[in-house]
Amino acid sequence: MEAGCGGGYMCVARRRPAQLSTMSAVLRAVVLLSAAGALLADVNVMKDVTLGFGQALDKCRQESQLSEEKMEEFFHFWRDDFxxxxxELGCAIQCMSRHFNLLTDSSRMHHENTEKFIQSFPNGQVIARQMVELIHGCEKQHDLKEDHCWRILHVAECFKQACVDRGIAPTMEMMITEFIME
Known part of the structure; x- marks a missing residue:
């Protein structure tokens, strides 16, 4: 602390430019680390939601006529080349959504139930609203498709891309690590 400075905001005004530059750099680093931490939290929540949602896949395999091979593919949902x-994948997603009561009678997302489902995961409240908005936006883009399985498949593709664009999509490395740990 400078001599004769009581530690208030006036002390900052008397500091040399090099000190202010260092303080500014530290502040920027803290802000960036906070943002990175929040983003990692979003990705972890997305990973947890994906794994939780995927628990219904085995129950829906027969109903959606999903072959073993296609079921295996499903585990690579977050890969860039998926x-x-x-x-059948759209039918499986529809069945899984119904399993968790996430769809209305018209096979559209039930906003309240979907938000509650996401919030049921650790830190789910962090991205629940954002996920519902992303899915709803994708539903609006594909609303005219009459076949529910195809429409839901295209909504899933749109949703995945929106998550990738916003940096909240889990990496395949994260997903594989979690599969191995379970």
């Missing part, structure tokens, strides 16, 4: 081209 293909959204098989109707």
């Amino acid at each position: 293909k959204f081209e098989h109707r």
